[in-house]
Amino acid sequence: MTEAAAQRYVETDIGGRYVDQSWPKFAVAEIDGAVAGLIHWRADFIEALHVMASRQRQDVGRKLLSHAEQAIGAAGSAQARLETDTFNMPAQALYKAVGYIEKTRYPDDEWDSGFTTVLFEKWL
Template sequence: MYPVPGILPAMTKLTFQLEIRPALPADAQAVEAILTDTYLGTWKPQLTAAAAAAFERQGKTRSYVEARLQAFRVACVDGVPAAMVDWENNFIWALHVGRTWQRMGLGGALLAHAEGEIARAGHCEARLETDTFNVQSRSFYRRHGYAEIDFYPDESWDSGFTTVLLSKALPPA
């Protein structure tokens, strides 16, 4: 753990303890809440009512957490999970920061952690996807050295979205 300065929306300065660790079974509900929060704030406003209803009915968030929790790393603020990252080989499947905790460095810390582990596993590149409408994530990844290398239809949401594939060269570990 190490202290990370953060800024609250009211611009009150504080220091909090940030710990990045493997997700535990006890974190499942908190991780699902983080994913639901980012879905509500980012994806749901872009979806048609029918696509949103279908996604919510299918229970994909809970199924994803149940299937992959053991691979997740969580960023905990003062012991509370506030963000998560999931990667496999050199592909980052998900990086989500709860809206309350965004713009405090958690996403950058998790991304750096994942990139370090990917490099230590012998990969020279990290890859990930986002959607063209997600201006916030595209800007975040550009600031962290990612280049947009391909665009293709997003088949996950049945929405007409376009997926952006991003890539970043990693230094040898």
């Protein structure tokens, strides 16, 4: 990420504002009373999927994705979509393993990070 993009992220508190506005709609996975991960979606787009580092490779991400996909399908959408960055190889591997297909790549204009974003889709 460029220094300017990182500074803008901190100064505008984009992440904090997103959490403040969206947290009531997060689906949270717990293990032994502790947060293991979370997922958030709007319509057919999965906005966020995060798994605690200590809980990765324990199927938390797969279960959260399945939960969101069921809800997205029940709401009438025929597909689920999500994005990640090209450097996030573990996320890309998970998405491909559960049936997502890479559709396109484009510059990360939203965050102006200098990264490349990958769009994935899955038919439900």
